Amino acid sequence: MWHPRIEILKEKKLIGKRIWMSLADDKTSELWRSFMPGRSKIRNKVSTELISMRVYHQTLRMDVHQEFDKWAAVEVSDFSYLPDGMESFVLAEGLYAVFDYKGLSTDNRIFMYTFTEWLPGSGYTLDNRPHFEILGDKYKNNDPESEEEIWIPIQLK
Secondary structure, three states, rough: OOOEEEEEEEEEEEEEEEEEOOOOOOOOOHHHHEEEEEEEOOOOOOEOEEEEEEEOOOOOOOEEEEEOEEEEEEOOOOOOOOOOOOOEEEOHHHHHHHHEEEEOOOOOOOHHHHHHHHHHHHEEOOOOOEEEEOOOOOOHHHHHOOOOEEEEEEEEE
């Protein structure tokens, strides 16, 4: 099964686009179609990695109708230039469980495992901070060989 590493994330500055949605009303494809053409206008990128982030405005529940802000973003060194239609976000420093995942991003088994098995058996609880995935060079949309990092916010019990 999946075994996370525990990391302290340093603050990240992000620029991207967001959309209000739920898993039942998934607008992820619409968000990324909107973001990708304009990403070349973002200056001061730290890397080529893409960040897919969910910001919950209430405590996360295992409910497909719970709404959240979904972001498509990149990390930048500063906010000196913000392209039209883009927004900035500061991802605060914090403790995360990081899962290296290989497979289809539509396969939710890793999330079921994380929240129903790993988290309850660990020395951590879920923290109320953004959840995100880092989509690097090995990420291939809709490909079973795709690789990404899944970052789950945690705190000590």
